[in-house]
Amino acid sequence: MKQHSPIVLSFSGHDPSGGAGIQADIETLISHHCHSVSVITALTEQNTSNIQNVIPQQADDVLAQALTILEDMPVDVIKIGLIGSEQVASAIYAILESYPDIPVIFDPVLAAGGGKTVTDSRLTRFINQKLLPHTHILTPNFKEARLLTGLTIMKDCANALLDKGCKYVLITNADESPDPKRVSNTLFRPQEPLSTYYWDKLPYRYHGSGCTLSSSIAGLIAQGLDPLAAIDEAQHFTWNTLEKAYKTGKGQHNPKRLFWMTN
Numbered sequence: 085m086k087q088h089s090p091i092v093l094s095f096s097g098h099d100p101s102g103g104a105g106i107q108a109d110i111e112t113l114i115s116h117h118c119h120s121v122s123v124i125t126a127l128t129e130q131n132t133s134n135i136q137n138v139i140p141q142q143a144d145d146v147l148a149q150a151l152t153i154l155e156d157m158p159v160d161v162i163k164i165g166l167i168g169s170e171q172v173a174s175a176i177y178a179i180l181e182s183y184p185d186i187p188v189i190f191d192p193v194l195a196a197g198g199g200k201t202v203t204d205s206r207l208t209r210f211i212n213q214k215l216l217p218h219t220h221i222l223t224p225n226f227k228e229a230r231l232l233t234g235l236t237i238m239k240d241c242a243n244a245l246l247d248k249g250c251k252y253v254l255i256t257n258a259d260e261s262p263d264p265k266r267v268s269n270t271l272f273r274p275q276e277p278l279s280t281y282y283w284d285k286l287p288y289r290y291h292g293s294g295c296t297l298s299s300s301i302a303g304l305i306a307q308g309l310d311p312l313a314a315i316d317e318a319q320h321f322t323w324n325t326l327e328k329a330y331k332t333g334k335g336q337h338n339p340k341r342l343f344w345m346t347n
Contacts, residue, residue, distance in 0.1 A: 089119040090306035091157050093150065094299065095176055096165035097126040097138070097193070103338040104130075104292030105166060109299040111341040115321070116303030121157065123149045125176075126168030132291050133335030138202050140168035147175040154183060162186050163302035164215070165295055166193040170206045173215060180218040187305055190219045191298035194228045201231070208232060217249030221311060223298045225256045242272035252311055254301075256294065261285065271315060281316070283323050290326050291336035297322045 092113050099105035106122050113120040123146055129137040153159070162180070167173045180188060192211060194203040212232060216222065222245055224232065229241035242253045251273070258267040264285065271279040300318035309317065325339035332338055 089117060090160040090303075090308075091119045091121060092161045092163055092299070092302050092306050093153060093159045094120060094122045094163045094165065094302075095125050095146070095150070095167070096122065096163070096295070097128050097168060098124050099128055099130055099292070101131045101291070101333065103132060103332070103336070104295050108292040108295035108339070108341065109163060109165065112296050112299040112321075113303045115341055115344060116300065116307060118160075118303045118306050121153050121159070123153070125172050126166055128166070131335060132331075132333035132338070135202055138166070138168050140172050143169070143171035143175040146172050147178055150175070150179050151182075154179070159183070159186055160306040161302045162188045163299050164188065164190045164192075165298065166202065167207065167211075168202075170204075170210045173207055173210045177210075177214045177218075180215070184218070187220045188218050189221045189223070189298050189302040189305065190215065191223045191294050192228050192232060193294065194224075194231045203231065212248055216245060219250045221252045221254065221298075221301055221305075221315065222250045223254045223256065223294065223301065225258070225294060226260050229253075229255050238270065239272070239278075242270070242278075246272060246274050252315070254297075254315055256297065258285075258293070259289075269319060271312075279312075281319055283319070286323075286326050286329075288329065288331075288337045289335075290329055291338055293322060293326060293339055296325055296339050296341060 094109040097105040127139040233244040253272045261267040304314035328340040328343045329337035
């Protein structure tokens with residue numbers, strides 16, 4: 085582990101309910117002894133049940149904030165979450181083009197946990213054409229993988245995403261698992277055998293689990309773990325946050341990302 089705190093830059097949305105988005109990233113990165121810097125891509129109207137509205141920020145402001153940070157700090161990893169618009173995606177793309185050596189962990193937040201889709205065809209097309217070629221590890225759930233590719237079979241979705249340039253694609257499947265006792269996450273790599281991870285199925289639905297997983301991978305990569313070790317350990321961390329989750333509102337449970345601070 086590095087002697088200083090690695091720096092992770094998160095592009096993500098603001099969740100007023102405190103369960104997902106940038107708050108989830110910050111809590112998770114703290115848990116991995118990282119220094120979190122952030123650029124808010126979108127404000128949202130949401131609660132623990134669903135997203136009602138996404139208000140993208142100005143692309144020029146997103147770009148300026150990120151450049152100001154990157155010109156000052158040695159960012160180790162970039163993590164991308166909710167984007168909000170094609171214009172904001174274009175600003176992020178400009179950063180990735182300018183800093184091609186920084187690993188990118190991308191959680192393509194295209195559908196909220198409550199089911200609402202938060203993308204359109206232009207943003208989806210831009211992600212495919214411009215952002216995926218810069219992505220080291222992509223972490224969609226199965227629904228998001230289908231939205232990105234237009235395909236229906238998981239392996240076909242993964243291969244299409246790998247063909248766009250992603251080095252690893254981890255597809256989570258908790259919401260659609262047919263097994264009543266366990267869920268699975270499947271890792272795909274180009275021209276290598278896939279790996280499937282099985283986890284005991286927990287009783288609730290969770291707000292911000294995807295943000296937790298992707299930012300955990302980002303933090304562990306920043307700490308120097310190789311991708312396979314980071315992907316494995318991040319799933320353990322995320323499962324623990326869900327197993328200890330708590331309820332704040334009328335909808336989903338919140339992952340307890342700082343579980344390690346209490347007995």
